[in-house]
Amino acid sequence: MTRIDHYRAALLPANGGAPASTLLGALKDGGSALLENICEYGLGAWWHHALQAASLLDELPPDTANALRAARAGAAASYLAQREGLERVDRQFDAARIPYAVMKGAHVRECVYPDPSLRVSGDVDVLVTRADRHRAARLLHEAGYTHHENRTTISHEASFVRSPVDIDLHWDILRPGRTRRPMAEDMLARRQRVGGFWALSDSDALFVMLTHPAFAKYVCSPNM
DSSP: OOHHHHHHHHTGGGOTTSOHHHHHHHHHHHHHHHHHHHHHTTOHHHHHHHHHHTTOGGGSOHHHHHHHHHHHHHHHHHHHHHHHHHHHHHHHHHHTTOOOEEETHHHHHHHHSSSGGGSOOSSEEEEOOGGGHHHHHHHHHHTTOEEEOOTTTTTTEEEEEETTEEEEEESSSSOTTSSSSOOHHHHHHTOEEETTEEEOOHHHHHHHHHHHHHIIIIISOTTO
């Protein structure tokens, strides 16, 4: 298999029509290179779920099966920690009357995946208004989070870490000037309650998921 083949194969569980037997065959054919791709991109839990549901996990070489089990356990532990962090944010921000909305992976997984813990999210993205950003940051500090400064993104977001949970606090979705006008307040006005926390509306979530990666990687790159 070529590298492109590995990328395509790694996404097989996303194809609802792909039977588990196809996943099993792909893993056997792709070997350690495909397994490495799967785990590198946080897809191990998804593969484990699909193969375990079809009782095919034990058909894999022991090392491969164990790697997928480890990925599944890690994804579950990460999800539980992030959920606890989100519930704390929800309580603190609501008590302080700070409107917020969860964005991107930590939101979408609650809506799309059969088990949200299957979708690994490296951090939790939380949107607030520019006017509320300092109050929100103080609440995160009070909750034990440490600010990790990144000068390339401080114009519109800041990272806060309380291991193992990372929270990215946003007060706009892109750098200033990249949109015709600030979008945070409008998006927060349309927010909805999802899985015990506030999140973007469906249309805003789709917009962010489609545009943010392209802008963050290409248009807003320090090299552009």
